[in-house]
Amino acid sequence: MLASRARPSLYALIAIGVVAIFFYLHAGTSRSNPKFPIANYPSGDSTTTNATLGFGGLWAVSGPGSPRRDHLEQAAQVTGLELTIPAQPIWSEEDVDNFKWPNKSESEVTTGTVKAWLSHHVVLREFLKSGQETALIFEDDIDWDIRLKSIQVPLAQRAARSLGTKAVDPSLYPWGSPKDWDLLYLGHCGDYLNMIQKGIGVGHHHPGDLERLKHVLYEDPTMLNHTDLHPFTSSFLTALTVPERTRVLHHSVWPLCTFGYAITRATAQRLLKDLAPPKEDIHKHITAYDAAILTACRDNHILCYTLQPELFHHMEGESLIAGEEANPVHRPPVDEAGLEQVKWRKETSNIGCGFWSGEFYPEGDQKRLAYLQKEVVGKGKCLKPPRHL
Numbered sequence: 001m002l003a004s005r006a007r008p009s010l011y012a013l014i015a016i017g018v019v020a021i022f023f024y025l026h027a028g029t030s031r032s033n034p035k036f037p038i039a040n041y042p043s044g045d046s047t048t049t050n051a052t053l054g055f056g057g058l059w060a061v062s063g064p065g066s067p068r069r070d071h072l073e074q075a076a077q078v079t080g081l082e083l084t085i086p087a088q089p090i091w092s093e094e095d096v097d098n099f100k101w102p103n104k105s106e107s108e109v110t111t112g113t114v115k116a117w118l119s120h121h122v123v124l125r126e127f128l129k130s131g132q133e134t135a136l137i138f139e140d141d142i143d144w145d146i147r148l149k150s151i152q153v154p155l156a157q158r159a160a161r162s163l164g165t166k167a168v169d170p171s172l173y174p175w176g177s178p179k180d181w182d183l184l185y186l187g188h189c190g191d192y193l194n195m196i197q198k199g200i201g202v203g204h205h206h207p208g209d210l211e212r213l214k215h216v217l218y219e220d221p222t223m224l225n226h227t228d229l230h231p232f233t234s235s236f237l238t239a240l241t242v243p244e245r246t247r248v249l250h251h252s253v254w255p256l257c258t259f260g261y262a263i264t265r266a267t268a269q270r271l272l273k274d275l276a277p278p279k280e281d282i283h284k285h286i287t288a289y290d291a292a293i294l295t296a297c298r299d300n301h302i303l304c305y306t307l308q309p310e311l312f313h314h315m316e317g318e319s320l321i322a323g324e325e326a327n328p329v330h331r332p333p334v335d336e337a338g339l340e341q342v343k344w345r346k347e348t349s350n351i352g353c354g355f356w357s358g359e360f361y362p363e364g365d366q367k368r369l370a371y372l373q374k375e376v377v378g379k380g381k382c383l384k385p386p387r388h389l
Contacts, residue, residue: 038217038246049153051082054174055262056132059123060085062140072140074362075355078372079149086126091115103282117289121278124268134178136262142187142312143348143356147222147380152311159216159249178264182302185252187260187312189334190232193253196333201235210240215250222352223247230338230349233309252297252304258290260312267302275301309350316342353382
């Protein structure tokens with residue numbers, strides 16, 4: 001009798017122990033690094049996300065006859081974005097020579113790079129003419145996630161405001177006061193805190209590298225698992241102990257590429273005047289427009305922040321610069337490292353559900369456009385086999 005009475009109590013103790021272990025393990029997997037508290041913003045609040053993503057305008061750099069413009073405009077239409085694409089001149093050899101003058105023979109800047117540099121200047125000047133206070137500038141070969149406007153941007157806006165020193169009305173300044181930042185890297189190919197030749201990620205970076213920077217981490221349900229991120233990005237975030245499905249907005253150190261960057265009027269004026277002027281300074285050894293901006297951010301001439309992983313990434317394919325060079329199939333190290341994964345995933349690097357694979361372009365079909373706007377973008381459903389199941 002005594003044994004039979006004790007048995008239920010024993011079972012109860014075992015059950016309690018199993019439950020306790022479960023909750024302990026579950027808590028252990030969801031805990032973040034105590035050094036890096038994670039902001040948990042409500043997702044889906046797009047009240048401050050308008051057709052220009054909370055900036056004064058969206059401006060695209062696209063040359064005459066660019067084969068990428070049509071798909072860029074289709075993606076913007078599906079997403080509900082309003083783009084301004086200034087007309088670009090056809091740059092001549094004389095324009096290129098004038099950029100390199102008087103050190104043409106010593107210049108290391110390529111023809112394609114000069115034309116891209118000058119094309120960015122056209123957009124900067126058009127932005128200043130508009131009278132708007134801020135702008136987000138795209139290159140025309142970028143991709144983004146279908147949940148950009150509904151989830152990703154509202155979360156990034158809250159993160160940006162949290163780093164500001166001035167309280168603002170979110171309806172007026174969704175990204176915080178323009179006095180609290182000069183440039184925001186929302187589209188790039190990495191900010192690895194140093195030259196990539198010195199090594200990236202595990203074994204080369206450590207949590208302290210992020211700890212010393214002004215930053216904020218926040219959860220984003222649209223984020224890819226680390227195993228699906230670009231190899232450099234995955235290793236970099238892992239080394240910094242950034243948890244899964246978490247983005248980090250931090251003070252820029254060594255930001256690469258200018259796929260999508262937000263600027264203020266004062267920043268645009270400085271880029272045109274002294275930070276990245278329309279004239280090569282051979283003594284500075286800067287060979288590209290994005291390198292000039294990197295230098296300005298790295299040396300603290302302007303206050304820059306980088307969002308990692310980025311919201312905009314360039315699509316695999318021919319770029320403005322590559323189309324001008326003798327060997328257009330040559331890829332930068334970051335693109336080369338991510339190429340196999342892009343082909344396997346059928347998605348642009350660090351983009352979870354984007355346009356590159358072609359399923360979300362309406363191609364002039366108004367019924368399909370309405371369907372994509374309502375069912376894909378409106379409901380945040382990827383609807384790509386087998387993810388549509």
